[in-house]
Amino acid sequence: MKKNKTNKKRKTKRNITKLKYQIIGGSFGLVLCIVAILFFFISQRSEESYAIDGDAVSYEAAIKKPDGIAANAITFPAYADTTIKKNTEVFPVVLVNPEFNKAYIQFIVTIDDKKVPLLTTGLIEPGKAIIGVTLPKDLKEGDHKLHLEMLGYSKSKEPTRLSGSKTSFTLTIVE
Amino acid sequence: MVTNMGLRQFVFLFNRLGACEMGREKKLYIVIVGLLFLISNVPIDEVSAEVRSTKIIYYNGKNIVDPDNPLEPDYVITVPADLSFTEEERRIDASVSMNNLKGQRYSGVKKARVTVESKNNYALEHTDNFKRISYTLLKYDTSGKGILLHNTTPTGGDKSEIGEFSKDNTMVKSEAILGVTTIAQKNIGIYSDVLTYVVENL
Numbered sequence: 001m002k003k004n005k006t007n008k009k010r011k012t013k014r015n016i017t018k019l020k021y022q023i024i025g026g027s028f029g030l031v032l033c034i035v036a037i038l039f040f041f042i043s044q045r046s047e048e049s050y051a052i053d054g055d056a057v058s059y060e061a062a063i064k065k066p067d068g069i070a071a072n073a074i075t076f077p078a079y080a081d082t083t084i085k086k087n088t089e090v091f092p093v094v095l096v097n098p099e100f101n102k103a104y105i106q107f108i109v110t111i112d113d114k115k116v117p118l119l120t121t122g123l124i125e126p127g128k129a130i131i132g133v134t135l136p137k138d139l140k141e142g143d144h145k146l147h148l149e150m151l152g153y154s155k156s157k158e159p160t161r162l163s164g165s166k167t168s169f170t171l172t173i174v175e
Numbered sequence: 176m177v178t179n180m181g182l183r184q185f186v187f188l189f190n191r192l193g194a195c196e197m198g199r200e201k202k203l204y205i206v207i208v209g210l211l212f213l214i215s216n217v218p219i220d221e222v223s224a225e226v227r228s229t230k231i232i233y234y235n236g237k238n239i240v241d242p243d244n245p246l247e248p249d250y251v252i253t254v255p256a257d258l259s260f261t262e263e264e265r266r267i268d269a270s271v272s273m274n275n276l277k278g279q280r281y282s283g284v285k286k287a288r289v290t291v292e293s294k295n296n297y298a299l300e301h302t303d304n305f306k307r308i309s310y311t312l313l314k315y316d317t318s319g320k321g322i323l324l325h326n327t328t329p330t331g332g333d334k335s336e337i338g339e340f341s342k343d344n345t346m347v348k349s350e351a352i353l354g355v356t357t358i359a360q361k362n363i364g365i366y367s368d369v370l371t372y373v374v375e376n377l
Contacts, residue, residue: 062247062276062277063248063276063278064277064278065278066251066253066274066278066279066280067274067278067279067280069253069272070268070270072255072257072259072267073253073254073255073256074253074254074255074256075251075252075253075254075274076251076252076253076254077248077250077251078248078249078250078251078252078287078374079249080246080249080376081376082240082246083239084239084240085239088242091240091246092240092241092242092243092245092246093246094245094246094247094248096247096248102256103256131245132245152256154257160367161369162256162369163254163255163256163257163369163370163372164370164372165252165254165371165373165374166371166372166373167373167374167375167376168375168376169376174239
């Protein structure tokens with residue numbers, strides 16, 4: 001009788017220990033999964049924020065370094081009002097980061113009072129450009145305001161925000 | 176419609192033809208000759224008047240962007256990239272200039288108003304503990320007098336104006352000055368603010 005009781009106790013004890021290990025192991029696995037998922041999303045986000053734009057092309061823009069500018073300066077382009085023909089699908093414009101800049105530039109293009117951008121580029125390296133902005137299909141004849149937001153980023157491993165610039169110009173659509 | 180000269184020539188022709196026997200063909204011939212004569216004698220200034228009344232739609236071909244020759248920047252604006260204060264350097268040159276694409280000061284016909292806005296209302300914010308160090312951004316007028324720039328409203332509304340830029344005013348001297356002289360050891364770290372320069376074509 002005594003032997004049986006002792007055996008039962010041992011068995012129960014073993015089961016409890018097994019359960020303990022299972023709980024600890026399961027918890028550890030769960031935490032590991034959560035960490036892996038979080039790491040995945042964070043790395044995705046950081047990749048989105050800091051990714052160099054692969055669509056940017058080398059552009060030999062005739063922009064020379066301005067005389068006598070400070071060492072920590074950044075130069076942003078500004079555009080004149082322009083006209084394009086109706087039904088132009090891609091507005092041919094050079095969104096360029098001058099090659100003498102020591103920073104990346106991200107371009108965000110919106111039209112009129114629309115909140116959703118027509119284009120959000122990745123980080124454009126100095127001396128490179130994105131050429132062309134796809135326009136909405138239902139764009140009517142007349143004047144439209146094209147807003148250009150340019151965000152400067154440091155050229156470091158983890159780019160940080162630098163000064164930015166906002167400008168706009170009139171895009172006239174004609175028959 | 177018919178000039179005196181035209182009428183005289185018409186009468187002369189008619190008289191000559193009158194000497195001939197009057198047949199149906201001859202009458203027709205007279206009428207045709209007469210009509211041709213009238214048309215050929217419509218005064219030149221009346222033709223011009225008709226041309227002037229024609230509606231002509233004109234677009235300046237230079238302004239329509241050619242897909243093979245995309246729109247390039249018209250000018251560039253140079254601003255400070257960041258405000259990197261150090262213990263030795265508490266004043267930073269923050270001048271703004273308008274330049275053409277050849278690297279020279281702008282010499283064209285455009286005018287632009289440049290305003291500036293600070294993300295942290297002219298304070299540098301610590302990246303970790305959110306401590307703030309205020310600084311001032313000054314612009315200097317042509318007489319050298321410093322004018323303090325500030326966000327007039329946190330969002331929207333008027334921003335601080337750096338100035339109106341044109342070929343006559345291509346650079347505005349500006350300076351950022353750190354507000355404190357010493358920083359506690361525990362608060363030493365990386366502080367930053369983001370300036371946004373708004374360029375408005377005038």
